[in-house]
Amino acid sequence: MTSSTNETNTYDFQSMEAKWAPVWEDLQVFKPKDDGSAERRYVLDMFPYPSGDLHMGHAEAFAMGDVVSRYWKLRGYDVMHPIGWDSFGLPAENAAIKRNAHPSEWTYANIDTQAASFKRYAISADWSRRVHTSDPEYYRWTQWLFNRFYEKGLAYRKNHPVNWCPKDQTVLANEQVVNGACERCGTEVTKKALNQWYFKITDYADRLLEDMEQLKGHWPERVLLMQKNWIGRSEGAEVTFTIEAAGDKPAKQIPVYTTRPDTLYGATFMVVAADAELANELVTEDHRAALESYQEQVTHLSEIERQNTEREKTGVFTGRYGINPLSGEKLPIWAADYVLADYGTGAIMAVPAHDQRDLDFARTFDLPVRVVVDTGEEDPNQSGVATAGEGRLVNSGDLDGLDKDAAIAKAIEIVQAAGTGKHTVNFRLRDWLLSRQRFWGTPIPIIHCTDCGEVPVPDDQLPVRLPDNLRGEELAPKGTSPLAAAADWVNVPCPTCGKDAKRDTDTMDTFVDSSWYFLRFVSPDYTEGPFDPKAVRDWMPVGQYVGGVEHAILHLLYSRFFTKVIHDLGLIEATEPFSALLNQGQVLNGGKAMSKSLGNGVDLGEQLDKFGVDAVRLTMVFASPPEDDVDWADVSPAGSQKFLARAWRLAQDVASGTDVDYTAGDKALRQVTHRTVHESAQLLDSNKFNVVIAKTMELVNATRKTIDSGAGAADPAVREAASVVAQLLSLFAPYTAEDMWDALGYEPSVSNSAWPSVDESLLVDDTITAVVQIKGKVRARLEVPVDISAADLEAAALSHENVVRMLEGKTPLKVIVRAPKLVNVVPAP
RNA sequence: GCCCAAGUGGCGGAAUCGGUAGACGCGCCGCACUCAAAAUGCGGUAUCGAAAGAUGUGUGGGUUCGAGUCCCACCUUGGGCACCA
Numbered sequence: 001m002t003s004s005t006n007e008t009n010t011y012d013f014q015s016m017e018a019k020w021a022p023v024w025e026d027l028q029v030f031k032p033k034d035d036g037s038a039e040r041r042y043v044l045d046m047f048p049y050p051s052g053d054l055h056m057g058h059a060e061a062f063a064m065g066d067v068v069s070r071y072w073k074l075r076g077y078d079v080m081h082p083i084g085w086d087s088f089g090l091p092a093e094n095a096a097i098k099r100n101a102h103p104s105e106w107t108y109a110n111i112d113t114q115a116a117s118f119k120r121y122a123i124s125a126d127w128s129r130r131v132h133t134s135d136p137e138y139y140r141w142t143q144w145l146f147n148r149f150y151e152k153g154l155a156y157r158k159n160h161p162v163n164w165c166p167k168d169q170t171v172l173a174n175e176q177v178v179n180g181a182c183e184r185c186g187t188e189v190t191k192k193a194l195n196q197w198y199f200k201i202t203d204y205a206d207r208l209l210e211d212m213e214q215l216k217g218h219w220p221e222r223v224l225l226m227q228k229n230w231i232g233r234s235e236g237a238e239v240t241f242t243i244e245a246a247g248d249k250p251a252k253q254i255p256v257y258t259t260r261p262d263t264l265y266g267a268t269f270m271v272v273a274a275d276a277e278l279a280n281e282l283v284t285e286d287h288r289a290a291l292e293s294y295q296e297q298v299t300h301l302s303e304i305e306r307q308n309t310e311r312e313k314t315g316v317f318t319g320r321y322g323i324n325p326l327s328g329e330k331l332p333i334w335a336a337d338y339v340l341a342d343y344g345t346g347a348i349m350a351v352p353a354h355d356q357r358d359l360d361f362a363r364t365f366d367l368p369v370r371v372v373v374d375t376g377e378e379d380p381n382q383s384g385v386a387t388a389g390e391g392r393l394v395n396s397g398d399l400d401g402l403d404k405d406a407a408i409a410k411a412i413e414i415v416q417a418a419g420t421g422k423h424t425v426n427f428r429l430r431d432w433l434l435s436r437q438r439f440w441g442t443p444i445p446i447i448h449c450t451d452c453g454e455v456p457v458p459d460d461q462l463p464v465r466l467p468d469n470l471r472g473e474e475l476a477p478k479g480t481s482p483l484a485a486a487a488d489w490v491n492v493p494c495p496t497c498g499k500d501a502k503r504d505t506d507t508m509d510t511f512v513d514s515s516w517y518f519l520r521f522v523s524p525d526y527t528e529g530p531f532d533p534k535a536v537r538d539w540m541p542v543g544q545y546v547g548g549v550e551h552a553i554l555h556l557l558y559s560r561f562f563t564k565v566i567h568d569l570g571l572i573e574a575t576e577p578f579s580a581l582l583n584q585g586q587v588l589n590g591g592k593a594m595s596k597s598l599g600n601g602v603d604l605g606e607q608l609d610k611f612g613v614d615a616v617r618l619t620m621v622f623a624s625p626p627e628d629d630v631d632w633a634d635v636s637p638a639g640s641q642k643f644l645a646r647a648w649r650l651a652q653d654v655a656s657g658t659d660v661d662y663t664a665g666d667k668a669l670r671q672v673t674h675r676t677v678h679e680s681a682q683l684l685d686s687n688k689f690n691v692v693i694a695k696t697m698e699l700v701n702a703t704r705k706t707i708d709s710g711a712g713a714a715d716p717a718v719r720e721a722a723s724v725v726a727q728l729l730s731l732f733a734p735y736t737a738e739d740m741w742d743a744l745g746y747e748p749s750v751s752n753s754a755w756p757s758v759d760e761s762l763l764v765d766d767t768i769t770a771v772v773q774i775k776g777k778v779r780a781r782l783e784v785p786v787d788i789s790a791a792d793l794e795a796a797a798l799s800h801e802n803v804v805r806m807l808e809g810k811t812p813l814k815v816i817v818r819a820p821k822l823v824n825v826v827p828a829p
Numbered sequence: 830g831c832c833c834a835a836g837u838g839g840c841g842g843a844a845u846c847g848g849u850a851g852a853c854g855c856g857c858c859g860c861a862c863u864c865a866a867a868a869u870g871c872g873g874u875a876u877c878g879a880a881a882g883a884u885g886u887g888u889g890g891g892u893u894c895g896a897g898u899c900c901c902a903c904c905u906u907g908g909g910c911a912c913c914a
Binding site: 360 | 830849856870893
């Protein structure tokens, strides 16, 4: 009965995949023209780590990036969509140790596997721009950038207690410690004092914060919020307390940071961080033994224990006293671990009445509590709850009677005039600890000379290549870098004086590699620098970046920092790397993330074999809005396949030639087609990809109907509709779309075709369904001309039998008319 | 503890501005085709009710002619931060 039952016309995804992949490769469809003939646009997916073959998560993320890149290409932009690998990192090293091999073997074998899978998955990549961060041609420039940072004083070494992962035997950046545990392996992180390299990201705290204004509306709100909180700007005052001399210890000035200078009169003691040098400096001889035993106790705490806010407050008295610059009062100075050495000045004034932590401490050690802000709440002395809110100042000399904000201003004024304080800003952000005691990373290009100190390896001697003679156990972490074991690599002459010197044996955090890779893609083979300045001008910033929200404050913050530094070096114009960001959701199974331990993993390769690439891709995109998670247990790749076959059959059924005049076609179908194109463009511009698929389905259904029970397969509107379906589907299901395009008699590739133009006259109807409401409830529907006047519509509504019946002859109190769509009648009570 | 987001049928989800709640799909039910099945096509499917009708977007209030959409409070789930003074 229907033409689609023809057995020779069966949807065969396997042969389509086999047929079109080589054609696309040949045509180099997604290689940008890069000749300025069209506006350039740069689409980028967060590059993968080569941990094995691609998994469902990659399938989701890359399906989203592909929609954008393919859409923009159809819209006529010159699109660059490159692919590369973040190929340094721990798993490769662990695999090498286990197999007595070199990490590069495992790494590059996995890259080959993933590249083949990406090609099968038909990502719209420009394959001529591959970048691997573990290639010497790449890390040469990572080292070159390090040297520039070093010259500017933005890379420096300091001896400092750092986060240490005992399992991975390496240090971790603040950002890599999650709930006191190692982000990678989950082991409890401890503190260890080490001399380590840092990037001075704190110098950029203000700009990282301010420039988020540029990103508003283009980045997910929550990512901006997370970065804002992570940077943690706070305003307050630095107030200097004079510490009295004691025994042979001289008097000393120490500044403290507070956001509540209004509460200065409420300070009843001071606290210095127990692990800060200041504590050792202040403590009197009588109290030294107690302090040292306390410090010993503190270093043995794990980060998880330390961060537990339920924990009872601990501390020791230092034997010293400080003078409150406002009240002249003498305050005892304690050392405690609840004060952080690396925030503010490492010392605080404690105001127990109005700060919960100080109150807890005061109650533990029986220190006085003095209320200086009357908030109307219960006295903290009784309740044990500090009152941190608004109120009027009391017991505070000149500040009495002021409200909180006024008192803050006045207190700052007073200390500033007296030269004992000033307004300051503090950030929660810490410098980025970049050295790692691991092998498989970019070597830090520094040579340590006993005479010259730190000497950067001259640019013309870069890259400092990793030694290739270490294998298996030689790579194992020992608490110092495995590179130290390669004696002939470590021992080199000093580049400055020529004497015997040693290379720095640490490697860089892999987040350094990924903080500038988007710049390398614009000119991946450039040898005169990390990137060709002209190419950067042409392509940067990235117009659409796609990746997981887990990088909200790691990679994304670091990349923003790098971009700003490179801008300040005068190398690029852009100040932000990614002008738009899309966070795709995760792929779950049964409500939970897929994991080996849960045994709920779904193998991507098996899904592709079973349903085809297109059905899997379509399912990923159709299941939910891009930023939402997809639960694979809730979706139907079989249903997607069914739809694709249904769409594909339209192209098989078209019975007109390529030269038909669309304007002669069935008007009703043409209206659906043009409306679909019009709406899809708007939906694509706002990342509502799932809805675009729904609209495409409606167009497919309308076309089917026209073929089977309407104007028929030869009507020009059917050809028009089928080709629009092919073009829309090319964003989600490239193989099916290409095969449809071919069946319609057009040259490959559909991706090289132009986005269909919309005939505005087809977007408007002659008539519309107007809704008649009585008190906001729908009581009738009227088919009316679109240009009906408000008066005519009102008259028509009021004469409708349902309205007449419900009004019971009374005059309505009010009639709201929104011609031509709506009338709301409010009856008299 | 602080900050943020989200709660819509059996399920995934739609719903530019406050104006027809549930598009599209999954699942389910039915019909056609078939010896039969699959495939395909067509139709139905929020809840209660025989129907007329009533109810319905986490809960309770509010603003409005009209609220999924705006405001307030609460509940639940998810996420971020977590002794940052």
